[in-house]
Amino acid sequence: MALDRLTVNVPTTFDPSNPKMVSALLSKIAEAKGVGWEISNFEPTTRKLTVTRQSAITEISNLNGERSFDVALGSDVKANEGEKIAQRLEDLHPGYYLSEFRPFLGTARLTRMTGEELRCREAVAYALGVPRWEVQVAQASDGGFELKLPSKYSPSSHDDRLTEVAETAVGQPGWYVKVNAQTLTGRITPAEQPTFDPAYLFNFKALPPADKVSEKDLFKIPIGVALGGNGEPNRPIEMDLSDSVGDLKVGLAGSGKSISTQAMVFSVLAKGYLVALINSPDKATDFAWAKPYVAEGMWGCDSRAQAVAVAKRVGEEGERRGELLSKYGVSKWQDLPGHEKKKNPPMLLVADELAALLTAPKLPPGLNKEMRELPEFVQMTQDILEAGLLVTALSKIPAVYRAAGIRVEYLTQQPNERYGFSTTLKGNLPHRIMLGTSPSSAEKGHAFRTPEKVPDVPKNIAEDSVRGRGVGLAHLDGKEPVIFKGYFAPLDEYIAEAARRGFPRAISPAPSQSEINRLVPSIGLESDEPEGYGNGPRTYEAWELGPDGQPLAGGARANAAKAEATRVAKLVGGQ
Structure with a gap:
């Protein structure tokens, strides 16, 4: 004493x-x-x-070896006098600063602090809304700071503010904070700002042949590389479709939606999936490389009527598979016997440019009967009908046929009611992806279920025309939202690799006109087919029938189609 x-x-x-x-x-x-x-x-x-x-002074050592000491307080010191006590004690002991104030115990602690530590302590205390002496700071050898925080700290309320302190008050973009909420200790660590490589090439070698894909990996689809940060490196990410029916992918023209989806389409083809493709006619070339490999009659990119027919045929496939599940008394595709899963592999339906396909101009008011029969207005009425049929079919598939092994990816620039994207249509798509570096809050609100949880693309990436290409946001079901960059490969590489792997080729990729007539009602439009064509029972070709005389389906049909294509090619080559 x-x-x-x-x-x-x-x-x-x-x-x-x-x-x-x-x-x-x-x-x-x-x-x-x-x-x-x-x-x-x-x-x-x-x-x-x-x-x-x-004065009852006792010398102690703090975290970084500098000296602190405790000072006895008078019995009349009140809890609200911390600022006054700090000023008096700091005047009495130049170079030392009040670091703990414990009036109920009758003591205060003074600690020698550097200018950097003082600045950090002031900023952290301001971010937490507490007096500065309730925050303890010690500078680390790497230029960062060790922190001891008060009980008022809450991750949900304060982590964003502490990140701002790290990146602006005491460091620069890339610096990060990690806090242990149980021990109330933390650290501000210097680091470089994370970024992406100019491109991440699709890794064809990472995909084994279809017959070597394990069921564990069958539903895991690579989509790109997630941005690191907070001491973590960039990492590959996958979309897990084992229990999820699919995803909604959003982005304006030029954002990279179709490029990202090309990698997904190739991935599922390599895993042995059946594929159905829908797109607007003006964008059909985006997936032209994959047309030969779609399931029979599942190319729906040449007209809206063709898209409706493909969507309805996917629904019919779902119904057929539902009967198969009932036959074996199982609730989902994964529980089918092995030979049935081989005959009926998973199917992916990709539907792109839905903002265009799901909407059609309304008929002008005041049209009389004669005007409504004019070819222009008949076509408008047909467009309205087909858009409505497509909305209905696309809404039903993810809602009903997930258990049958059918998965979907729906792509659009505008996922809202104005462009035909109803809440029902979006509601059954658990994975959400948005391409583009600078979406508005409203755009994020339409794309994501919880947009407030989805981070923004950092400025250093958003403003880099090379590193920002193909970048977007992903909130995959059951995962934390991330910033990511999709995989890329030139189209000629997809074409060459598909040929090298020998993907099964369709005999007739597009649905026939008779199939379209069967599935899409026509409002007085002339058809190139004779009247009544396609309304009767379908006549199957020999290769489409199994040994029992019944139509083949799923993988068995795909294999038969490949064999028929090979046979025809040999005949043509021999002429």
Whole structure:
């Protein structure tokens, strides 16, 4: 224990026996020198008054080896006097700063701090909304800071603010904060700002032949590379379709939606999936490389009517598979016997440019009967009908046929009611992906279920025309949302690799006109087919029938189609 001693001159009018005079004098001393002083001696002849207080100083060491000490406080110090006590003690001990204030225990702690530590402590305390002495800071050897936070800290309320402190107040973009909410300790760490490579080439070698794909990997589809940060590197990410029916992919023209989807289409073809493709006619070339490999009659990119027919045929396939599930008494595709899964592999339906396909101009008001029969208005009516049929078919597939092994990816620029994308249509798509580096809050709101959880693309990437190409946001079902960059490969590489792997080729990729007539009602439009064509029972070619005389389906049909294509090619080559 030690005594602090102070001698002051008092006026001749001062009377040490007068409580009011003594109280007034001690208050003035406390304002200048801090609290806890008592009169120990008075010399009337010299008019000198000596006051003392116990300082009870104990030296300790803090985290980084610098020295701190505790100071005893007077019993009359109140909890709301921290600022006043800090000023007095810091004036008495230059270079030391109040780092802990414990009035109920009668002590305070002073710590020697550098200018960087003071700046960090002030910024963190401001971010948390607490007095600065409730935050302890020690600078680390790498230039970062070790933190001890008060109990008021909450990850949901304060992590974003602490990141701002790290990136702007004490560091630069790329610096990050990690806090242990249980121990209330943390660290601000210097780091470079994360970014992407100019491109991530699709890794064809990572995909084994279809007959070597395990069921564990069958539904895991690579989609790109997620941005690292907070000390973590960039990492590949996959979309898990084992229990999820598919995804909604959003992005304006030129954002990279179709390029990203080309990698997905190749991946599922390599895994042995059946594929159905829908697109607007003006964008049909995006997937032209894959046309030979779609399931029979599942190319729906040449007209809206063709798209409707393909969507309905996928629904019919779902119904057929549903009967198969009932036959074996199982609830999902994964539980079917192995030979049935081989004959009926998973199917992926990709439907692109849905903002165009799901909407059609309304008929102008005031049309009389004769005007409605004009070819232009008949076609408009047909367009309206087909758009409605497509909405219905595409809404039903993810809602009903997931258990049958059917998966979907729906792509659009505008996933809202105005462009035919109903809440029902979106509601059954658990995975959400948005391409583009600078979406608005409204656009994110239409694309994601919880847009407030989805991060923004960092400025250093968004403003880089090379590293920002193909970048977007992904909130995959059951995962934390990420910033990612999709895989890329030139079209000629997809074509060459598909040929090298020998993907099964369709005999007739597009549905026949008779199939379209069967599935898509026509409102008075002329057809190139004779009247009644396609309305009767279908006649199957020999290769389409199994040994039992029944039509082949799924993988068995795909294999038969490949064999027929090979046979025809040999015949043509021999001519």
